[in-house]
Each structure stands twice: as C-alpha cells, then as structure tokens.
Amino acid sequence: MKNKLIQISQFTEKISRRKLLxxxxxxxxxxxxxxxGQTIQKAIPQAALxxxxxxxxxxxxxxEIGTRxxxxxxxxxxxxxxxxxPLQDIYGMITPSDLHFERNHGGVPAIDPNKHxxxxxxxxxxxxxxxxxxxxxxxxxxxxxxxxxxxNFRSGKETLRPQDICGLTSQSEWTGVKLSTIFxxxxxxxxxxxxxxxGGDAAVMTRSIPVKKGWDDAxxxxxxxxxxxxxxxxxxxxxxxxxxxxxxxxxxxRRLELSDQPYMTREETSKxxxxxxxxxxxxxxxxxxxxxxxxxxxxxxxxKGWIEIRGIAWSGRGKVVKVEVSxxxxxxxxxxxxxxxxLDKAHTAFRxxxxxxxxxxxxLSRVTDETGYVQPTLKQLVEARGETGGxxxxxxxxxxxxxxxxxxxxxETFR
Amino acid sequence: xxKPIGITSKLLFQLPILIxxxxxxxxxxxxxxxxxxxxxxxxxxxxxxxxSGFNSFSDTTLLPSSFGFGRPATQAEIxxxxxxxxxxxxxxxxxSGISSRGKLIFDAKCVACHGAGGIGGPNGSLxxxxxxxxxxRPEKTIGNYWPYATTVFDYIRxxxxxxxxxxxxNEEVYHLTAYLLNANKLIDEKTVIDAKSLPKxxxxxxxxxxxxxxxxxxxVK
Numbered sequence: 001m002k003n004k005l006i007q008i009s010q011f012t013e014k015i016s017r018r019k020l021l022x023x024x025x026x027x028x029x030x031x032x033x034x035x036x037g038q039t040i041q042k043a044i045p046q047a048a049l050x051x052x053x054x055x056x057x058x059x060x061x062x063x064e065i066g067t068r069x070x071x072x073x074x075x076x077x078x079x080x081x082x083x084x085x086p087l088q089d090i091y092g093m094i095t096p097s098d099l100h101f102e103r104n105h106g107g108v109p110a111i112d113p114n115k116h117x118x119x120x121x122x123x124x125x126x127x128x129x130x131x132x133x134x135x136x137x138x139x140x141x142x143x144x145x146x147x148x149x150x151x152n153f154r155s156g157k158e159t160l161r162p163q164d165i166c167g168l169t170s171q172s173e174w175t176g177v178k179l180s181t182i183f184x185x186x187x188x189x190x191x192x193x194x195x196x197x198x199g200g201d202a203a204v205m206t207r208s209i210p211v212k213k214g215w216d217d218a219x220x221x222x223x224x225x226x227x228x229x230x231x232x233x234x235x236x237x238x239x240x241x242x243x244x245x246x247x248x249x250x251x252x253x254r255r256l257e258l259s260d261q262p263y264m265t266r267e268e269t270s271k272x273x274x275x276x277x278x279x280x281x282x283x284x285x286x287x288x289x290x291x292x293x294x295x296x297x298x299x300x301x302x303x304k305g306w307i308e309i310r311g312i313a314w315s316g317r318g319k320v321v322k323v324e325v326s327x328x329x330x331x332x333x334x335x336x337x338x339x340x341x342x343l344d345k346a347h348t349a350f351r352x353x354x355x356x357x358x359x360x361x362x363x364l365s366r367v368t369d370e371t372g373y374v375q376p377t378l379k380q381l382v383e384a385r386g387e388t389g390g391x392x393x394x395x396x397x398x399x400x401x402x403x404x405x406x407x408x409x410x411x412e413t414f415r
Numbered sequence: 416x417x418k419p420i421g422i423t424s425k426l427l428f429q430l431p432i433l434i435x436x437x438x439x440x441x442x443x444x445x446x447x448x449x450x451x452x453x454x455x456x457x458x459x460x461x462x463x464x465x466x467s468g469f470n471s472f473s474d475t476t477l478l479p480s481s482f483g484f485g486r487p488a489t490q491a492e493i494x495x496x497x498x499x500x501x502x503x504x505x506x507x508x509x510x511s512g513i514s515s516r517g518k519l520i521f522d523a524k525c526v527a528c529h530g531a532g533g534i535g536g537p538n539g540s541l542x543x544x545x546x547x548x549x550x551x552r553p554e555k556t557i558g559n560y561w562p563y564a565t566t567v568f569d570y571i572r573x574x575x576x577x578x579x580x581x582x583x584x585n586e587e588v589y590h591l592t593a594y595l596l597n598a599n600k601l602i603d604e605k606t607v608i609d610a611k612s613l614p615k616x617x618x619x620x621x622x623x624x625x626x627x628x629x630x631x632x633x634x635v636k
Contacts, residue, residue, distance in 0.1 A: 106580060119488055119496055127488040134484040185481060196499055202580045204573040206499065255496050264502045264563045266570040270555065273624070276636070280560070280620065284627035317631040371631025384635045 074099055077163055081105070082149070083232075084167025087312070088294045093144070093339070093347050095170035097225045102232045103149050103168060105267075106202030109252055113228075113236035116200070118220070122258035125187025132236045135220055138177040138185075143219070143242065146171045146314045146347045148287050150245035150272060153393035155378075158400070158408040162294045165397060165409065169290075169314070171347040172233075174240045176221035179214045188214075192258040196265075197239050200254035207248045208262035209241065213285075217242050220253065243316030243345035244285045245391070247272050274390035287316030289375050290394040291323055291350070291367035301405045302356060309336070309352040315369035319344050322368040325352040329362035329398070336365065356401065362410060364398045382414045500569040507568065507610035508585045514604045517594025520587055524576045533598050538577070542598045558599030562624045564616035568592045 068074065076083040076099055083102040085095055095101075102108075113132045121127035149168035154160065161167075192211050199205035209218075221240040222229060229235040234251030241249050247267055262268065262283075273282045291313035296302045313323045319342055324333035339349035350365070366375040378395035382388055398410040500506040521533070530536030533556075534544055543558035553559060557567060572588045574580050583591070593608040601616055602608070608616075629636050 106574060106577075119493065121488055121493050121497070127493060128485040129488045129492065130485040137484050138482060139478065181478060184478060185484070198496075198499070202574070204498070204580070206569075206573070257497065257499065259501070261501065261503070263499050263569075264566055265499075266566050266574075269563060269566055269624075270557075270561050276625075278623070279625045280562075280623045281627050282624050284629070286627075286629070286631070315631075369631065372633050373631045374633065376635040380635045 076101065077167060078102075082168060084163045085170045087162035087167055087169075087292065088297050088300070090294070093171055093312070093349050094225065095172060097172065097227070097230050097233070100147075100170040100172060100224070100230070100233055101149065101168045103246060104201065104203070104232075104251070105205055108231050109201045110231070111200060111236060111252060116236050116254070118237060118253055118255070120182065120186045120256045120258075122195070122256075123189040123192035123260065124258050125189065126185075128186050130182075132222060135177050135182075135222060135237060138181050140175055141178050141219060142173055142175040144171065144173045144341075144343055145240075145242040145345045146287075147240070147246050147249060148290075148314070148316075150247065150284065150287065150391040153389065153395070155409075155411045155413075157411055159298060160409040160411075161299060162292050162297050162397075166290070166292055168246070169347070171314075172224045173226070174219055174221040175223035175226075176219045176237070176240065179218035179220055179239070180216075182220060183211075183214055188258055191260050194259050194262045196255070196257040196259060196263050197248070197250040197253060198255040198257075199234075199250045200252040205247075205250055205252075205267065206263065206265040207250055207267055208259075208265060209239075209248060211258065213241055213244070241285075243287055243318075245272065245287060245316075248285060272391055274392055275385070275387045277386040284392050285316075287314070288392055288394045289313070289315035289317070289320070289367045289369040289373050291320075291365045291375055292397045293325070293363060293365050293399055296363075296401070296407045297399055298407050298409050300407055302401065302407060303405055304356055304358045307354050307356050309354050309363060309365075311336075311350055311365050312347045313338075313350055313365070313367035314345070314347045315367065315371075315373070316345055317373065318370040319346075320348040320350075320367055321370050323348075323350040324366050324368075325350075325354075326364045326366075327354050327356075327361060330364055330396075333366070358403060360403050361401050362398045363401060364396050366396050378412045379414055388414060498569075498573060500565045500572075502563045502565050502614060504565060504610055504614035507565070507613060509610065510585045510589050511607050511609035512586065512589025512591070512593040513607055514590075514593045514597035514602075517590035517592070517597075520583075520591055521594050524579075524583075525591070528577060533595060541595055543600075556599065557595055558601060558619070560620050562618050562621040564592070564596060564601070564613055564618055567595055568613060 074086055074089050074096070076085060081103065085099050085101045090096070090099065116132055118130045118135065119127070120130075146169055152166045152168040154165050188211065194208050195211055195214060197207050197209055219240040220237055221234070222237045224230065224233055229238060234253065237253050238251040239249050239253050268282065273280050274284065291311055293309055293311040295310040296307060309325055309327075311323070313320045320338065323336040323338060325336045326333045334352065336350040336352040339351065342348050368374045375394060375396055376384070381393060381395055398412075400408045400410050402408065497506070525533075526536065528536050528538040529541050533542035534540045540554045541557050543553070543556045561567065568588055571591055572581075572583065572585070576582065589608050592613065593602065593606065596602045596608065596616055597604050597606070601618065606612065
C-alpha cells in the first residue's frame, strides 16, 4: 500500500510553502493518490524536497486555462440536493463561478446549446421559439446581483461555518437579454398577470412569476462572470430575478407561458411557503436583508491585537445602507465600513477594525436596507411568526470568541 | 455607479437619459404598433448638437418594435411541451383514474421513497396519519398542507417517479392522484378522478394560504 505521488510536476519538481503543517520535518504538502485511488493531501518531508527557491528555476509556461493554486482548498459542501458556497474563504463581492452554490430538484442536466430552445406562448400576440443563438442577438444587459435560496438557514451546533449556516447565497455578474425585450417581441397581452417559467431538467421545475417582475428587471441570462453559464447554474439559459428567492430563477429554461393566474405548482405550494402564526405565507419572493461576519468565523482562530472583522450584507429589496457590528455580544453597535460598489440587490462587503485584548466575547453584525428594514434577531423572528424555522429566516448571526482564540458559532434556540 | 467628475462628464452622463426620454416622446407622437419603424439615430443627430467622443445612438434603451429573431411556434410544438395544469383544471388531459388502480402503481413504483401507504418513506410522507395530528409539528403532506388537488397531477406527471421522470401515462397519473387523495381521506375510494372532478376536490389547507404582503420597512413579519 504505497501512496503514489501525483501533480508534483505542477510545481516543476519543486514544492514550496515550507512548514505549512508546522514542525521541522515537514516542508510542504502535495496531492497524492492512495493505492485505492483516493486523492489526499500528504505532508512532504523537507529532506524529500529539492531546492525550492522559485527564482532559481524556470516556471511553467503559459497555458490555455488558468489554475487555482494547489495550496488553496476551496470547496463547496454538497448534499444530495444542494451544495454550499464557502463564504468564509471568499474575498470581495464576486463568487468564483465554480464555487457558486447549487440547488436542484432533479440533478444537473446535460444540454446541447445548439439543440436547446425556449418557447414563449400563452397570452401573447406571437408565440415564438428562440434558439440560444437567437437570444444572444438581442440587446444585452449585465448586472451584478446575489442569488440566494430562501431555505438558507441552519443552526443547532457550535461547529458551523458561514458555509454551513447560510452558504446558499452567491454573487455573480449575470449577462443576458432583459425579459422585457422578449415580452415586447412576443407581444404580451394586457390581461397577462402571471407567467410560468419551466426548466428542461428532470424535475421540469416550474414557478409562477408575476408579469410585473418580467417587465421590471428580469433577465434571461446566458452568461455568468464573463463566460457562458456553468451547467450547475442553468446552462445554456436561465431566468434571473434580481433580489428574489433563488427557486424562482428557473434554470435550464425551456418554456415561458403567459397566463391570467398562477399555476400553483408544487414548488410554490407544498415547498417554498412558510408557516406564519397558523397561516401559510405564499409567494414570499423578496429576500429579506441579511448579513454575516465571515471573518473571524468557525473554524478560524484569532490572535490578540488588531483584527479586521469582515463580512457580507445584502437585501432583495434594494441597497444596503448600513451594517453595524457589535464586539460586546450586542450591548453596543458601531457602523462598519461598506466597500464600494454598493449595488442594488447585491452582496456588499463590509469591514470593521477591532482590537481584541483576549477577553471572551461575541461578535455580531446587522444590516439595514434602504426600506428601513433592520435584520432581526432569531428571537424577533420566532416571536413575529410563531415558528422556529422555515423559509426566509435571516437572523443575526453571533460568533463566540474564546480566550484561546478559537471562534465558534452561537446556536440559539427559542421555545 | 461611479460619480461623474466635473460638469462635462456629468452632461455626458445625463445625455443618454435625455435621449431616451425624447425617444419615448417621439414614439408616442409617431404612433405605436407593429408598423412603427425602428427609432433611427438620424432623428437624434438632427435635433441634438453632436457630442464628440460619446456615442449613445446605439444605446439599447431604444428598441425597435420587433427584432424579428426567433421563429413562430406551431400549435403542435406548443402542445408537445405545454404540460402544466392550473387549479381551474386548464391543461388536464383526457383520461380518468381510481384509487384501487393507483394503489397497484404506487406499490410498484413509489413505496421505496414514500413508504407503504405513502407514510414514512425516506423522501417524506405523502399521506396524513391520525398519529401526525397529535404531534406538535406534523409532517407536511398532501392531506394537511397541499392547497390544490390539481398540483398532485401536475407534479407526478412532470417529475415522478424520481428515477424515471416523465415515464407515466396520463391514465397512470390519474390513478395515482386518485389513490393519494383517497389515502388522505379527501375523496372516497369510488370517486373517479378526471379533468372535471379533480379541480373540485376540496383541499383542507387551502384556506390557510395567504399571499406575502411584506414590502420592507421596519416591521419584522
């Protein structure tokens, strides 16, 4: 059972980053394959390394596609139905496309863009079928906006990362054609008030959307962060509804039907609805304002001294106007600095400089959006809705800072 | 958006907005309809002083009434894809089903995920039990949570069984729908489910559903 070393050539026979794992004997790590084919990290002893000064040997020549450093371990966290973005490892406001969260209801379909078609019919003057190439001929639009699943809240134990708590949110620059342009082309009739969006996946996912959203800011997106959509994000074309719960941005879009009433599909009745004081709230489209500190967070550790607290804040109802940070468990709050650009319905990065003197405390953030909505505590949400969970739960997240510098999530329970 | 620097760039920044406002005005006065010609750049070039270094005349806020992209959909092409069913029954196909036939299909194709009798399977119960009602948080089922019976038909036809979606005939879907409604005690075992009877099935949860009326602002709801 001897481990086989692979990808060593990537370092041109030199493996750098000494002492990554600590200890004098360990010089670096490499990716190795075990006898049964499992890929693992393995420490490389210093003695096994050649001279690792990168200034003394030619590097790798230019290539056809960029690579991520083998030292960066950026991974989504998959379950059978979703995969979460590693929020704690992402800088700035854009989620790398391959780390964008995933949620699907019948797997990721393999679609040939040359065969894929989008049908628009129902209450329209001219039912039309568009190839993907047809959609790309229309005037295009790009905007940076977040996409969040409305079932994006987890709690229950201290060892949760931002990825585990609310990793079902990501942000991209989306490019496509405005749905209003297509509405004009097909001639949407005045009595059309809703439209059905249907995906070409195994779930043939459907949601009913008010026509007004189609005229306002909906996009038929075929590109994300400068390239064609990733298959996981709806290749070759998806609906993108800025600020709305992710499920409504139907992927692998194959059909739009204009109607004078909603269809009451499974995803807008038995799912994506939430109990509120004995009733069931439906068509909760807007994503409520939310923020989370992503540094420091579990499983990171901090040292005494200056710490730049960092995080993201967003609202489906407009722009972030304020993020406040508390470093004393919510007793007092200070304004965090918001990083430009502050965009409508977009993740906005915030930061707050804090000097930690080693005391045990809790750090929290809360966002205010341009409607005047302030991110609530879990207690406020539970009291307002009479429920301890469900869709559209956006509570303030607290991180416990322990004396030894470890950072733990603070799970809260009510009732 | 970046703030314009100085008065010159501010003017440049505002010009396209001015042009698009004029564009709407022009379109209104020239009459709208399918025969309206695309707004031409020359109109604006004539009526506005030329601005060097700023070309706004190809701005996509100015749209022709039709681009002519795509192709007309035939009725046959529409019928092939148009599988949705509305609460008023629009979209339901011909055919009918009864519970006893549905049980046979359910036992063969559905129990692995949804449990015997639609209770307790790994992918969730579909049928309400009396034991559920005593629990503080009963499992959401067709009987206690689904507001429209038509959704049962629509969803089974489009997405089930999970390992072979779209493989059931309309007749089989009607049988399964009848079985699940009967198992939830929403219809009796003799009721024939078809395009006429399905929209009339009364779903107990329907009265609980309220549309979201939140618009932001300070209130937590």
